[in-house]
Amino acid sequence: xxxxxxxxxxxxxxxxxxxxxxxxxxxxxxxxxxxxxxxxxxxxxxxxxxxxxxxxxxxxxxxxxxxxxxxxxxxxxxxxxxxxxxxxxxxxxxxxxxxxxxxxxxxxxxxxxxxxxxxxxxxxxxxxxxxxxxxxxxxxxxxxxxxx
Amino acid sequence: xxxxxxxxxxxxxxxxxxxxxxxxxxxxxxxxxxxxxxxxxxxxxxxxxxxxxxxxxxxxxxxxxxxxxxxxxxxxxxxxxxxxxxxxxxxxxxxxxxxxxxxxxxxxxxxxxxxxxxxxxxxxxxxxxxxxxxxxxxxxxxxxxxxxxxxxxxxxxxxxxxxxxxxxxxxxxxxxxxxxxxxxxxxxxxxxxxxxxxxxxxxxxxxxxxxxxxxxxxxxxxxxxxxxxxxxxxxxxxxxxxxxxxxxxxxxxxxxxxxxxxxxxxxxxxxxxxxxxxxxxxxxxxxxxxxxxxxxxxxxxxxxxxxxxxxxxxxxxxxxxxxxxxxxxxxxxxxxxxxxxxxxxxxxxxxxxxxxxxxxxxxxxxxxxxxxxxxxxxxxxxxxxxxxxxxxxxxxxxxxxxxxxxxxxxxxxxxxxxxxxxxxxxxxxxxxxxxx
Numbered sequence: 097x098x099x100x101x102x103x104x105x106x107x108x109x110x111x112x113x114x115x116x117x118x119x120x121x122x123x124x125x126x127x128x129x130x131x132x133x134x135x136x137x138x139x140x141x142x143x144x145x146x147x148x149x150x151x152x153x154x155x156x157x158x159x160x161x162x163x164x165x166x167x168x169x170x171x172x173x174x175x176x177x178x179x180x181x182x183x184x185x186x187x188x189x190x191x192x193x194x195x196x197x198x199x200x201x202x203x204x205x206x207x208x209x210x211x212x213x214x215x216x217x218x219x220x221x222x223x224x225x226x227x228x229x230x231x232x233x234x235x236x237x238x239x240x241x242x243x244x
Numbered sequence: 245x246x247x248x249x250x251x252x253x254x255x256x257x258x259x260x261x262x263x264x265x266x267x268x269x270x271x272x273x274x275x276x277x278x279x280x281x282x283x284x285x286x287x288x289x290x291x292x293x294x295x296x297x298x299x300x301x302x303x304x305x306x307x308x309x310x311x312x313x314x315x316x317x318x319x320x321x322x323x324x325x326x327x328x329x330x331x332x333x334x335x336x337x338x339x340x341x342x343x344x345x346x347x348x349x350x351x352x353x354x355x356x357x358x359x360x361x362x363x364x365x366x367x368x369x370x371x372x373x374x375x376x377x378x379x380x381x382x383x384x385x386x387x388x389x390x391x392x393x394x395x396x397x398x399x400x401x402x403x404x405x406x407x408x409x410x411x412x413x414x415x416x417x418x419x420x421x422x423x424x425x426x427x428x429x430x431x432x433x434x435x436x437x438x439x440x441x442x443x444x445x446x447x448x449x450x451x452x453x454x455x456x457x458x459x460x461x462x463x464x465x466x467x468x469x470x471x472x473x474x475x476x477x478x479x480x481x482x483x484x485x486x487x488x489x490x491x492x493x494x495x496x497x498x499x500x501x502x503x504x505x506x507x508x509x510x511x512x513x514x515x516x517x518x519x520x521x522x523x524x525x526x527x528x529x530x531x532x533x534x535x536x537x538x539x540x541x542x543x544x545x546x547x548x549x550x551x552x553x554x555x556x557x558x559x560x561x562x563x564x565x566x567x568x569x570x571x572x573x574x575x576x577x578x579x580x581x582x583x584x585x586x587x588x589x590x591x592x593x594x595x596x597x598x599x600x601x602x603x604x605x606x607x608x609x610x611x612x613x614x615x616x617x618x619x620x621x622x623x624x625x626x627x628x629x630x631x632x633x634x635x636x637x638x639x640x641x642x643x644x645x646x647x648x649x650x651x652x653x654x655x656x657x658x659x660x661x662x663x664x665x666x667x668x669x670x671x672x673x674x675x676x677x678x679x680x
Contacts, residue, residue, distance in 0.1 A: 219452025
């Protein structure tokens with residue numbers, strides 16, 4: 097047995113994902129794209145920041161996919177709230193945004209986003225890009241052990 | 245005095261030739277001041293007492309004045325701490341006027357002590373000094389005339405200072421406008437990049453899904469997915485149209501005329517009532533609407549967007565009412581449009597006027613209307629705000645100046661040749677370019 101104590105970290109986990117997205121078409125698109133992904137246990141979809149906090153406190157999520165454009169409230173507020181909460185801040189938050197403006201990316205990382213992924217306009221790239229995100233957090237991220 | 249005499253005596257005692265020089269000098273002075281060859285002027289001709297004393301008094305007065313003039317000039321110049329302009333000519337002039345004064349003084353003395361040799365000596369000196377002064381003046385006069393008077397120079401300086409201050413203020417105002425425009429532009433580019441891409445992501449995504457499903461021979465979701473693509477493309481069309489409207493609203497204004505707001509809003513209300521026929525919604529004008537100087541077309545677009553916004557945000561089934569009115573203030577007319585809708589929370593009241601900002605995705609608006617209202621108000625020198633208690637409707641206010649103002653917004657920066665403005669503009673563009 098070579099793996100020893102590393103065995104737990106290299107096992108494929110199935111992720112519970114919270115999707116915070118107020119555009120129903122984008123939410124549907126992301127869920128359809130991820131529906132056959134073997135590494136996804138479940139996706140829960142919420143529109144509202146308050147709802148997002150409610151679910152995060154009570155559900156057990158491995159990953160948050162967060163849109164920045166949530167009507168009048170901004171996804172940044174959700175990000176700030178998650179990272180300010182000692183119980184939530186180790187849950188990785190991946191920003192999923194249509195914006196690739198430097199100031200949005202900068203602000204997201206300043207607020208301790210774990211990653212920033214731009215929603216591709218080319219639909220054929222969406223599947224590959226999301227699969228990479230899921231694979232990374234499901235397979236590569238050793239930090240997951242901290243949240244056990 | 246006794247000391248001076250003693251010194252003199254000591255000097256003379258030093259040698260016999262010195263005594264001789266002294267003797268010659270005394271002899272010359274005695275000769276110079278000797279008046280034995282002439283009668284006193286009183287006895288030269290027939291002087292009446294009045295004529296004689298008047299003559300004496302006039303001469304003494306002239307002499308006094310002539311002595312005082314250079315003294316006064318010197319004191320005034322020195323007290324002001326100014327350098328003398330043309331010092332050579334100044335001192336020559338002093339000597340000239342002093343010797344003129346001395347001449348008049350001795351003339352007066354002639355009535356008692358007719359030392360005509362002294363008078364002749366003084367007159368010869370005066371003549372010489374006068375001519376020297378004249379000769380010295382010739383090259384100086386043109387330069388002296390070229391010296392602007394202090395008063396004129398000060399006035400000129402004050403005018404220039406005033407002009408400079410005004411130019412600086414104008415420049416500051418323009419720079420402020422430009423900074424604002426540059427921020428606005430950045431926000432605009434950011435918003436477009438974000439919001440116009442959103443329907444494109446939907447379209448691209450669902451077209452890819454539809455194609456993948458077709459390849460698998462599955463048709464059951466096709467209709468639903470195509471409907472999503474269709475909706476997204478409609479949304480994109482609305483956004484594009486809204487952007488065009490907004491761009492038009494911000495362009496240079498047409499001439500300001502006194503717009504009959506009452507007639508304008510009545511016409512709009514009738515149109516919108518017809519469009520909303522069948523619903524229970526009422527549109528009421530609750531107070532007279534005073535006229536205001538404005539670009540009539542823009543003002544119409546502004547009121548239309550305000551009223552449409554109020555209609556869209558009334559609860560669709562309740563007996564909602566849209567109320568339109570105005571308040572007359574000292575410098576502004578405050579127009580309002582209020583609705584009975586859900587209202588806006590205080591923390592969103594500022595952002596609601598931003599481009600593409602919507603309360604919710606399903607409120608039927610593009611998020612351009614209120615941005616357009618804000619823009620039209622601003623280019624007219626006015627402002628907008630909203631008063632609302634969540635759950636109790638919202639009142640949107642527009643304050644427009646009662647007298648047309650020249651709004652910095654209307655400055656055409658493309659035609660400006662001011663250097664700082666061009667620099668600021670380039671900075672704005674390069675900032676915009678880094679957004680890619």
